[in-house]
Every structure is written in C-alpha cells, then in structure tokens.
Amino acid sequence: MTNILICGVGGQGIVLTSKLIAATAMEKGSPVRSAETIGMAQKGGSVTSYLRIGECSAPMFCRGEADIMIAFEPAEAVREFACLRKGGTVVLNTHAVMPVTAALTGGSYDPSVMEDFLDRADCRVISLDAEKLSAQIGSPKVMNMIMLSAAVRSGVLPFSLEDVAEVMKKTVRPQFVEMNMKALYNTVL
Amino acid sequence: MGNAAIAKGALAAGLNVISGYPGTPSSEVLETAAKTDKDIYVEWSANEKAALELAAGASYCGARSMVTMKQVGLNVASDPLMSLAYVGVKGGMIIMVADDPGPISSQTEQDTRTFAAFSKLPCFDPSSVEEAFSMVADAFELSEKYHTPVIFRPTTRVCHGYASIDIPDKEEWFVNKPTGFERDPSRWVIFPRLSYKAHTEIEKRNRMLSQEGCKGNCILKGSRKGIASHGISAAYVHEVLEGLDDKPSFFKVSMPFPFPEKTALEFLSCVDEVLCIEELDPVIEKELTYVCGKYHLDVKIRGKLTDDIHPAGENDPTYVRDAVQGFVSGVCPEREETVTPKLPARPPVLCAGCPHRASFYAVKMAMRNMKAVFCGDIGCYTLGNAQPLDMVDTCLCMGAGVNIAQGIGKIEPDTYCFAFVGDSTFFASAVTGVINGVYNQANMTLVVLDNSTTAMTGHQPHPGTGRTMMGDIVDKIDIEAVLHGVGVETVVTVDPFDLENAVNTVRCVAALEGVKAIIFKSPCAVIIKQGKPCTIDKDKCTECKACIKRIGCPALVISDGKVTVERSLCTGCGLCTQVCPVNAIERGAQV
Numbered sequence: 168m169t170n171i172l173i174c175g176v177g178g179q180g181i182v183l184t185s186k187l188i189a190a191t192a193m194e195k196g197s198p199v200r201s202a203e204t205i206g207m208a209q210k211g212g213s214v215t216s217y218l219r220i221g222e223c224s225a226p227m228f229c230r231g232e233a234d235i236m237i238a239f240e241p242a243e244a245v246r247e248f249a250c251l252r253k254g255g256t257v258v259l260n261t262h263a264v265m266p267v268t269a270a271l272t273g274g275s276y277d278p279s280v281m282e283d284f285l286d287r288a289d290c291r292v293i294s295l296d297a298e299k300l301s302a303q304i305g306s307p308k309v310m311n312m313i314m315l316s317a318a319v320r321s322g323v324l325p326f327s328l329e330d331v332a333e334v335m336k337k338t339v340r341p342q343f344v345e346m347n348m349k350a351l352y353n354t355v356l
Numbered sequence: 357m358g359n360a361a362i363a364k365g366a367l368a369a370g371l372n373v374i375s376g377y378p379g380t381p382s383s384e385v386l387e388t389a390a391k392t393d394k395d396i397y398v399e400w401s402a403n404e405k406a407a408l409e410l411a412a413g414a415s416y417c418g419a420r421s422m423v424t425m426k427q428v429g430l431n432v433a434s435d436p437l438m439s440l441a442y443v444g445v446k447g448g449m450i451i452m453v454a455d456d457p458g459p460i461s462s463q464t465e466q467d468t469r470t471f472a473a474f475s476k477l478p479c480f481d482p483s484s485v486e487e488a489f490s491m492v493a494d495a496f497e498l499s500e501k502y503h504t505p506v507i508f509r510p511t512t513r514v515c516h517g518y519a520s521i522d523i524p525d526k527e528e529w530f531v532n533k534p535t536g537f538e539r540d541p542s543r544w545v546i547f548p549r550l551s552y553k554a555h556t557e558i559e560k561r562n563r564m565l566s567q568e569g570c571k572g573n574c575i576l577k578g579s580r581k582g583i584a585s586h587g588i589s590a591a592y593v594h595e596v597l598e599g600l601d602d603k604p605s606f607f608k609v610s611m612p613f614p615f616p617e618k619t620a621l622e623f624l625s626c627v628d629e630v631l632c633i634e635e636l637d638p639v640i641e642k643e644l645t646y647v648c649g650k651y652h653l654d655v656k657i658r659g660k661l662t663d664d665i666h667p668a669g670e671n672d673p674t675y676v677r678d679a680v681q682g683f684v685s686g687v688c689p690e691r692e693e694t695v696t697p698k699l700p701a702r703p704p705v706l707c708a709g710c711p712h713r714a715s716f717y718a719v720k721m722a723m724r725n726m727k728a729v730f731c732g733d734i735g736c737y738t739l740g741n742a743q744p745l746d747m748v749d750t751c752l753c754m755g756a757g758v759n760i761a762q763g764i765g766k767i768e769p770d771t772y773c774f775a776f777v778g779d780s781t782f783f784a785s786a787v788t789g790v791i792n793g794v795y796n797q798a799n800m801t802l803v804v805l806d807n808s809t810t811a812m813t814g815h816q817p818h819p820g821t822g823r824t825m826m827g828d829i830v831d832k833i834d835i836e837a838v839l840h841g842v843g844v845e846t847v848v849t850v851d852p853f854d855l856e857n858a859v860n861t862v863r864c865v866a867a868l869e870g871v872k873a874i875i876f877k878s879p880c881a882v883i884i885k886q887g888k889p890c891t892i893d894k895d896k897c898t899e900c901k902a903c904i905k906r907i908g909c910p911a912l913v914i915s916d917g918k919v920t921v922e923r924s925l926c927t928g929c930g931l932c933t934q935v936c937p938v939n940a941i942e943r944g945a946q947v
Contacts, residue, residue: 200520211702224594249694266700269914275914280697284696
C-alpha cells in the first residue's frame with residue numbers, strides 16, 4: 168500500500184498529476200483509490216488530492232499515513248504536513264505562489280521559513296524549483312510532469328519513469344508528448 | 357469517479373432518460389451518461405423541478421429514468437417529489453441527490469436521508485464507488501417492483517472519489533424498452549381520494565421494506581460494543597476495524613429509509629453499547645434509539661445526540677479513527693499537534709479577467725455615496741462579496757435576491773435596491789421573481805450577469821446558450837426579450853468592460869421608477885480565447901496600488917515591491933487600464 172498526498176494551489180495541474188499516477192498504477196495492475204478537493208477551491212484556493220495504491224476500503228487516509236507528499240507549493244506543503252508519516256518523503260517545489268489576496272491584504276509570506284520548517288522536521292525532503300525547470304524546458308504547463316518525475320525518482324512510487332511515459336503517451340495530445348517526455352526525463356535533481 | 361460509476365451503473369441497468377440541473381457534487385453523473393451513450397435522451401433542464409417532472413413523464417411511459425441534482429436542488433424539486441411519491445411510476449425512476457457534508461460547496465448541510473423519510477421514499481446510501489455502481493441496478497429493480505421513485509444519495513467523497521472498477525461491455529447492458537403511456541386517470545391524476553388510498557399503501561409497503569431491508573445493509577459480529585455507520589464514514593470505520601484485535605460489532609446501513617428494523621434488532625441483540633458515526637443528521641442514531649425503546653432493549657445508543665460525535669461538518673478518516681478507538685478503549689486518543697509557521701490564507705476569488713468583476717465595479721462606482729443595497733445570488737458571482745469589491749449584501753438561495761431586493765425596497769423606499777443574478781440562475785428561478793416585482797409595483801434594478809454559461813459548476817449549457825446536451829444547436833432564449841415579455845420596460849444590455857459606459861448606464865437605469873434591468877453581457881473568461889496580457893509602464897506608475905485596491909484582480913501582484921502583471925494569469929480584459937488614475941497600464945496588442 169502506498170499513500171500519496173498531492174497538494175498545491177488551484178491551476179497548478181494537481182488533478183492531472185493525480186490522474187496520471189492513478190492511470191499508471193492501474194496499468195501496472197494495482198487497484199487505486201483517490202479523492203480530491205474540487206469546486207470552490209479551484210479559484211486560487213488550496214487543492215489536495217489523496218491517492219492510495221493497493222488494497223483498501225476508503226479513498227482518503229488518516230493524518231500521519233502518507234508515504235509521500237508531492238507538494239507543488241511550500242506553504243501548502245507545511246499546511247498538509249500532518250498528513251505525512253514520520254520519516255516520509257516530501258517532493259517540494261520551492262517556487263512560492265502568493266495568495267491572490269496577498270497584494271491587497273499584505274498576506275504574503277516568506278517561503279524560506281517553510282523550507283526551514285521542513286528541513287527540521289522528521290522527513291526526507293527533495294527540493295527543486297519546478298517553475299524554473301519547466302521554463303528551461305519551454306512551457307510552464309509541464310511543471311506537473313517535472314514534479315511527478317522527481318516523485319518517481321524518489322523510489323517511493325511503485326512504478327518507473329518508463330511506466331509513466333507509456334501512459335502519458337496515450338493520454339496527452341500528440342503535439343505535447345515530446346515536451347512532456349523532456350520534462351519527465353531531463354529533470355536534474 | 358463515483359459519479360461516472362453511477363452513470364455507467366444506470367446505463368448498464370437500461371437507462372433511457374436522464375435529466376438534471378448542475379450542482380456540485382452531482383454534475384458529472386449526467387455529463388458521463390451523455391458522453392458514454394448517444395442512444396439515450398439527456399437534458400440539462402431549466403431547474404430541478406423541471407428535470408424531475410420530465411423524468412417522471414418518461415417513467416410513466418415505462419422508461420427507466422434518472423434525475424440528478426445536489427441536495428439543495430431537491431428543495432426546488434420537492435413539490436413534484438412529494439406528489440410523485442403518492443402517484444408512483446411505471447418504469448424505474450431514480451432521484452439522484454448528492455449530499456455535501458462540510459458543506460464544501462453548498463448553502464446547507466441538509467440530509468437527503470431525512471428528506472427521504474419525509475417524502476416516504478426508499479433511499480439508498482452508497483459507501484464506495486463500487487457500491488454506487490452496483491446499487492443503481494438494485495435501485496431500479498426496487499423502483500419497478502413497488503412502482504415508486506427511489507432516492508439515491510451519495511455524498512461528496514463517493515461522488516468525487518475514484519476507484520478501479522470493472523464495467524461490463526455495452527453488449528452486456530440490460531436494454532429497457534419503454535411500453536408507452538397508457539391512459540388511466542385513476543392512476544396518473546392525483547386527487548384526495550387517490551392520495552388517501554396511496555398513503556395507506558405506502559405505509560404498508562414501507563413497513564414491509566423495513567423488515568426486508570436491502571442487500572447492502574450488513575452486520576459484522578464482534579464484541580459487545582458496536583459501531584453503526586453509513587456512506588463514506590462506514591468505509592473509514594471498516595479500515596479502522598481491520599487494525600483492531602478486539603473488534604467491535606459493526607452495522608452498516610445502506611438503506612436508511614425505510615430503516616431496516618429487523619436487521620437493527622439482530623445487531624442490537626449482540627451489543628450493550630453502540631456508537632453511531634454519521635454525517636449530517638443523526639438518522640441511524642434516532643432509529644436505533646427508537647428500536648431500543650420499542651423492544652425494551654437495554655442498549656446505550658451514543659452519537660451526535662449524546663455529544664460523542666460532532667453535530668455538523670464532514671467526517672474525515674482521522675476523526676473516525678479517533679472516535680472508534682476512543683469508544684473501544686474508553687480513552688480518547690491524544691493527537692500530536694505540530695506547530696507550523698503562520699500560513700497564508702487562500703480564499704477563493706473571481707478569476708483574472710472575470711466579467712463579473714467589471715460589472716460589480718461599475719455598479720459600485722455608479723452608486724458611490726448613495727444609499728444602496730446589493731442582493732446577490734448563487735453562482736461564481738457570490739464571490740463578489742470578497743474585498744475589495746465587497747458588493748454582496750445578501751445571498752440566500754437560487755433566485756432569492758430578486759425578491760429580497762423587492763422586500764427591502766418596500767420597507768426602505770429611499771434605498772436603491774439591486775439584485776444580481778447569473779444567466780443560468782435567471783432561467784432556473786429568477787423569472788418568477790421578476791414577474792412578481794412587475795405585478796406588485798416594486799422599485800428595483802435587476803442586474804443580469806450574462807456570461808453565456810453555467811460557470812460555477814463546470815460550464816454546462818442552459819436555455820440562453822443555444823446548445824443542448826443532445827448536441828443540438830437551437831434558438832437561444834433571449835433574456836432581454838423575456839424581460840420585455842413580462843413587462844420590464846427598460847432593459848439595457850451593456851459590455852461591463854466598457855467601464856465608463858457601464859457606470860453611466862447603471863446611473864441612468866437605477867434612477868428610473870419600477871422594475872428595470874441591466875444585462876452585463878460578456879463571456880466567462882475561462883471559455884474564451886485569452887487576449888495578450890496588459891503591461892505596466894514603469895515610468896508612469898506611481899505605485900499608488902489603486903488598481904489592486906479598486907478591483908483586486910489576481911493578475912495584479914506585487915513583485916519586489918512593485919505592482920506587476922502576472923502574465924500567466926492576465927487575460928487582457930483591460931479593466932485595470934480603465935481604473936489606473938495615471939493611465940500607466942496599457943492593453944496588450946490585440947490578438
């Protein structure tokens with residue numbers, strides 16, 4: 168059983184990432200359950216997706232039971248930190264997304280405080296600036312693929328980059344396959 | 357997705373007709389049915405009442421029909437629902453009502469299980485995606501066997517939960533051939549005498565069903581302590597029990613109405629104490645308390661009514677685990693609290709480029725320093741309440757703002773009363789309000805925010821879009837013509853992004869007597885091709901931040917202390933270029 172939590176902000180491609188992980192696991196013959204927040208949360212709000220690969224009854228798991236957290240945003244990683252099991256893995260995109268209201272209310276925050284918190288916590292942190300990497304590859308739209316790539320490389324997910332590539336080729340529109348392949352394989356950690 | 361499983365379960369069980377009105381978390385059932393099978397009839401109806409009546413008509417002809425809505429939609433459809441319970445149906449009919457514990461995206465935390473008991477209709481309550489799939493077929497069978505509509509009420513976590521399930525090929529699906537409408541006024545025309553007879557039969561049937569139960573209800577025998585649960589909470593309980601050595605007894609209620617009294621008695625006979633873990637109303641808890649009283653059982657029933665379970669909100673797996681462990685061991689498990697740095701709040705806001713922002717801002721400018729009240733309604737535009745727009749004074753339910761504005765106007769005649777309503781909500785339930793205002797000589801300004809879609813629930817077509825769910829292109833119903841038709845003399849259509857004109861229009865129209873209307877027409881920013889982002893002339897910008905303080909667009913951000921356009925978000929709508937006091941923001945080159 169692998170419990171995965173994906174978190175971030177509406178519009179970052181979290182739901183798509185969740186679907187791709189689910190499809191890849193199912194292709195490998197594992198049962199999958201998942202649940203995600205959709206609705207009001209899409210409009211700039213926090214988004215979380217629970218994924219469970221293996222035999223289970225419920226689509227969500229308890230606090231402290233996630234084996235891996237794929238965090239698309241540092242503050243969201245800290246917000247959902249209680250979900251992670253002791254010694255669990257955090258794949259962290261260090262690029263902060265300020266709340267849309269930050270400019271108005273001064274509600275901005277310092278992402279380094281969040282990174283410090285994670286560094287001191289009982290977990291393995293794999294940090295990367297997926298925003299910058301996706302810009303280097305040529306499209307902000309492949310950021311989720313870069314995050315997924317890092318998550319697969321962490322060794323926690325029960326499948327390989329090749330498995331993801333096979334499923335991605337079937338689900339992504341042909342003109343975007345090459346770009347996504349680049350994102351999946353060219354990530355340097 | 358659970359909703360897709362419900363749709364496919366219905367199709368595999370011979371569904372002929374599906375109708376509904378969009379509402380989170382129910383909308384994907386109808387959308388999946390439409391995509392999966394082109395041979396059935398599908399429609400997004402004008403509202404839930406229309407949808408339920410259409411499905412009933414189809415069922416009178418022997419069709420297997422389903423009507424979908426969210427829990428508050430059932431309030432709209434409650435009139436035909438209550439009567440249809442007496443009249444009954446011929447072809448199987450499922451009323452699919454999605455409940456929203458939390459609530460995550462609803463006005464109320466009402467429990468459709470309670471509505472089922474009130475309407476006396478059998479109710480199914482699935483606890484997983486798999487169960488939702490197979491239960492639909494059971495629901496159709498029960499419906500046809502007893503000639504009654506049945507309620508099917510998943511909650512958000514079942515609707516929007518995913519699981520891997522096997523769906524049979526289309527060749528294996530049951531095919532239902534409607535036999536046609538047979539005239540029989542003694543059956544299809546409701547009269548007091550018929551209702552009396554039907555009422556007697558309904559009570560008899562429900563008593564029988566309460567003995568019979570359904571196959572989803574189950575008991576797992578364990579210790580003298582028992583847990584009773586339902587829906588997604590039952591799935592959470594199931595996982596906790598797997599990890600316990602001294603397992604309590606477990607009662608899962610899949611058909612909460614008619615309550616399975618016989619099965620409940622069997623469960624209660626092997627326990628001394630029961631914890632009911634439910635979401636929304638304490639339905640099982642009250643029923644078990646009743647059964648204990650009726651049969652003089654010395655069993656203690658605990659739950660919401662005894663403050664052992666929270667009275668409102670959603671149950672999550674951690675809450676359920678702690679509740680079960682606390683109940684079994686008698687000691688409340690201590691929760692480790694992690695102290696985190698202060699986290700930024702992320703309230704939902706109108707999208708960058710949203711035409712509603714421009715409309716609200718235009719009305720706000722026009723009514724500056726005037727006594728005015730702004731009645732809001734249900735849709736994306738409820739978010740007009742957020743700072744800095746702060747333009748929603750009331751919001752109650754679909755279409756209510758139109759009449760609330762009239763009521764305020766009757767008591768405060770010196771107030772400019774506005775009612776904001778979206779295009780889909782206008783057709784669903786605001787037209788009668790307008791007729792009411794015209795007839796009863798109200799003074800109010802109706803503002804229709806026409807973005808040519810049902811944006812909040814995922815861009816479904818509606819009567820004003822000229823597209824149906826069957827894929828047909830039909831005549832659009834013209835909002836302006838409807839308003840003229842019901843006696844609104846002044847109806848002005850204006851583009852909200854033409855700010856100066858919009859503000860002037862609001863001033864002129866609001867000053868008129870009677871019911872008058874402004875239609876702000878501009879498509880939803882999410883469904884149109886986006887323009888080039890705006891740019892800020894750094895030499896002209898004085899960093900006064902007026903743009904941010906006035907319209908609060910998410911594409912206007914402060915980066916390194918300077919106001920900047922977030923190019924990935926900006927749609928080039930140009931509203932900010934019109935509010936900048938020093939004209940420092942320029943439109944992007946036109947596409």
